[in-house]
Amino acid sequence: MKRYLVPVAIAALLLGFWLSPESQxxxxxxxxxxxxxxxxxxxxxxxxxxxxxxxxxxxxxxxxxxxxxxxxxxxxxxxxxxxxxxxxxxxxxxxxxxxxxxxxxxxxxxxxxxxxxxxxxxxxxxxxxxxxxxxxxxxxxxxxxxxxxxxxxxxxxxxxxxxxxxxxxxxxxxxxxxxxxxxxxxxxxxxxxxxxxxxxxxxxxxxxxxxxxxxxxxxxxxxxxxxxxxxxxxxxxxxxxxxxxxxxxxxxxxxxxxxxxxxxxxxxxxxxxxxxxxxxxxxxxxxxxxxxxxxxxxxxxxxxxxxxxxxxxxxxxxxxxxxxxxxxxxxxxxIVEPTPDVSRPKYLNAAVDAFPQTIESALRNEVLHLYDNAMELILHGLNLHRHEIFETESIARTVSNSRVPTDLDIDESYERRVKTLYSAIVEFTTRVGEKRLAPEINEQVYALRDVASDIVRAVKAVKHLRKNILRYTVRSQGVVTGLYDNLRTEIARIIVEIRKLDLAEPEDRSALWLDHERAQIEEDAQSNTRRIDALIRTGGLTADAATSFLNDSAYAYEAMRALIEAARSVYIERDSAMAEVERLLTLEEDELHEDMTISGTVAEPTAEPERQKGVAEGR
Structure with missing residues (x-):
């Protein structure tokens, strides 16, 4: 119908001019x-x-x-x-x-x-x-x-x-x-x-x-x-x-x-x-x-x-x-608000495409929507529940008490709650990338797409963990269960800290703990390798269980790295004066690693509750 409107309007206008030249x-x-x-x-x-x-x-x-x-x-x-x-x-x-x-x-x-x-x-x-x-x-x-x-x-x-x-x-x-x-x-x-x-x-x-x-x-x-x-x-x-x-x-x-x-x-x-x-x-x-x-x-x-x-x-x-x-x-x-469908975009629609400010803000809100879905899926994949983790005073104790497997088809949930949203975000950023936007807006748009990619990477890592989480944490099996509980505790603690960033006022957010946490993750990864070697030598862990754990710990630390990078991009304003001061004060990752190695401060997995307490107190 619409394609006929323009020629009809032009024809009517020309007819009017012919009937009354004075109207031109x-x-x-x-x-x-x-x-x-x-x-x-x-x-x-x-x-x-x-x-x-x-x-x-x-x-x-x-x-x-x-x-x-x-x-x-x-x-x-x-x-x-x-x-x-x-x-x-x-x-x-x-x-x-x-x-x-x-x-x-x-x-x-x-x-x-x-x-x-x-x-x-x-x-x-x-x-x-x-x-x-x-x-x-x-x-x-x-x-x-x-x-x-x-x-x-x-x-x-x-x-x-x-x-x-x-x-x-x-x-x-x-x-x-x-x-x-x-x-x-x-x-x-x-x-x-x-x-x-x-x-x-x-x-x-x-x-x-x-x-x-x-x-x-x-x-x-x-x-x-x-x-x-x-x-x-x-x-x-x-x-x-x-x-x-x-x-x-x-x-x-x-x-x-x-x-x-x-x-x-x-x-x-x-x-x-x-x-x-x-x-x-x-x-x-x-x-x-x-x-x-x-x-x-x-x-x-x-x-x-x-x-x-x-x-x-x-x-x-x-x-x-x-x-x-x-x-x-x-x-x-x-006009009733539709029942929320976590698998569908909430903020990305054609109406927000018209202005740079709405493009960036709508995309940011949608990335946060994706994170909310992903965070719940990650915790459920670890046999944990969001309300328990957010309300507990001791994450390690809550994790050790969580032995009941969650009713979850992680592959189906990933397809429905994460992949569809991520696809919509990629499609949206591709579409707005074709617009003639200011360079700084384009940079923000693509940075948010990278955040979505980090979130998806974290979910995929937990998908790999799911099988052995069910195998080793549903009932206590000694040392190996403790090792998997430490991984669960660390991922849950990082999610809790990211939630604190979300709830904090923008001027109160700091990148210092993120930088320290990233360096600590690398130390923990090396520490775990040494600890597993020691357990195999003393007979505390079978070679089969050790191999599974080393593979799974790699997935776990990959999830932690991805979550921290996503949090840095979303919550920390790097162009503010405070961010610039923090950048000057923060050591590079390799410098932190070098300093920790020289000083001999290697955090063992068994010390996780103490480290958790230090972060909670604002370390």
């Missing part, structure tokens, strides 16, 4: 205006360098801040549609709350009214085409510069110039059109006019996907005397309803949170429009009073329409804010 300038003005909006949006993204996105993350701490951000961002961008799409992307990536997202949408509806003021107060009273031409000419020089801020400013300046030029051509087009055809004969008074023109305003905005463009079209037609003031009010109300189409389209590829926000946008705009239609007469009186106070002439209907547009949008926010918590509750009941 109006259509060209709309096209130039929309093109200017696209340039302005692209320019702001380049020029701001992600400033808008970073502000959005911090702007949802309270409803007031969220509404204020919506007002300011839409005023600057002159596009509530862009703000809505950005908000849906951030909500889908889990960066902001639903309450904050709805607050931004409320504010965006107020912010979009500034466009009507600019057009009515400046665009229709000044020959803005005289300013548009120099702006476009200068912008062309800037867009060919290498520096992103310069190119961004060039796109923004050119976009503003095209906005002005589009307004000029729409205004001139309606002036010419008035001399040929009088559209006032299609005016409809009363309730019928309200309904019909509200529907027309909605349809026009759905087609153009820009309420700002619709408002400019209405204002220029009103200034040219092609529509009545009453019908213009209805068109403005309809434009507010139609602007929700962008959020609805954007939510189609989003998760349940994005769909909730799109529904909230539709409910808010529809209720605001309904209130405006029901109380149209009192609102007109209020607009007349405000216009008189502001010194707006009684027959300056363009400015009075801007006043009306602001009044009914502010009224809608005032009416809806007290009902915000009820609205959130309704949205959560209406």
């Amino acid at each position: 300038e109006i259509a060209a003005g709309v096209a130039i205006f929309l093109f200017g909006m696209l340039m302005l949006e692209d320019g702001f993204r380049l020029f701001s360098g992600g400033t808008l996105e970073r502000l959005l993350q911090r702007a949802t701490g309270s409803t007031f801040r969220a509404v204020s951000f919506g007002i300011v961002s839409t005023t600057v961008l002159q596009s509530s549609s862009l703000v809505s799409v950005i908000t849906i992307s951030f909500l889908s990536a889990g960066l902001i709350s639903l309450l904050g997202g709805v607050g931004i949408i409320f504010g965006a509806n107020i912010g979009t009214t500034t466009g009507a003021w600019l057009v009515a107060g400046l665009g229709l009273k000044v020959n803005i085409a005289a300013y548009a031409m120099p702006m476009i000419a200068v912008s062309i020089i800037l867009v060919f510069q290498k520096a992103k801020p310069m190119r961004g400013f060039g796109y923004a300046l050119g976009g503003l110039g095209f906005l002005f030029l589009g307004i000029y051509h729409m205004k001139e087009g309606f002036e010419t059109f008035r001399d040929q055809i009088d559209l006032l004969r299609f005016a409809l008074p009363g309730i019928l006019g309200l309904v019909v023109y509200t529907v027309l305003g909605t349809a026009a905005t759905v087609i153009m996907q820009s309420s700002h463009a619709t408002m400019v079209l209405i204002l220029t037609a009103l200034a040219a005397g092609q529509i009545t003031y009453e019908n213009a009010l209805a068109l403005a109300i309809g434009a507010n309803i139609g602007t929700t189409i962008t959020a609805i389209i954007g939510s189609l590829s989003a998760n349940f949170q994005g769909k909730r926000l799109a529904l909230a946008h539709l409910i808010f705009n529809a209720l605001t429009a309904a209130v405006a239609l029901v109380f149209i007469a009192p609102l007109r009186d209020i607009v007349d009073q405000i216009s008189a106070v502001m010194g707006i002439a009684a027959d300056d209907f363009a400015l009075k329409l801007a006043v009306f547009h602001t009044v009914f949008n502010v009224l809608g926010v005032v009416l809806m804010l007290p009902l915000l918590t009820r609205l959130i509750a309704f949205l959560e009941r209406r």
